Amino acid sequence: EADIYQTPRYLVIGTGKKITLECSQTMGHDKMYWYQQDPGMELHLIHYSYGVNSTEKGDLSSESTVSRIRTEHFPLTLESARPSHTSQYLCASSDTGARAFFGQGTRLTVV
């Protein structure tokens, strides 16, 4: 079974704080993705990466940033959290022609 991990699972944080959501995969996949999902709604792609030092913005504009310094690691950072950032953040990875795998998500609440 594939391994893709997101931490933390749940996070409640105050407005203005800097946060980093972690995502790691042990499958050596080149492609990684961050999706955002508001309660009850569908996913939206906010960032993706096709390999080390490659990052692109997705379909939905986001104030978050990402980095890809190592193949297995794709963290997402919010420099100054706001209540509008309250959402679920889902990380995924895949390799061309292979299956996609999802983390369990991080549920972020900004108060």
Added chain:
Amino acid sequence: AQSVSQHNHHVILSEAASLELGCNYSYGGTVNLFWYVQYPGQHLQLLLKYFSGDPLVKGIKGFEAEFIKSKFSFNLRKPSVQWSDTAEYFCAVNALGYSTLTFGKGTMLLVSP
């Protein structure tokens, strides 16, 4: 807790064959249901969604899904598949009272020309 079960991990069809991918969820209350598709090398895209109303919903590219509440199912169908439908398909559920979307493990569909 909400959970989603997709019956087949891999499906292989010839072009023009009919498709039905099974999806069952475990939650007795009100649900929102989704099917997503991920083409090779691309990110997830929404195929269709059900929130309420007509239980037969139509999505993009000729796909449709039927919500059968008594069976806790939301199966995806297409009358005639094409080679370009080769992709991975994910069923997802969001139950009332749960703020997160739960995905099935996905079904890899391979359509041979």
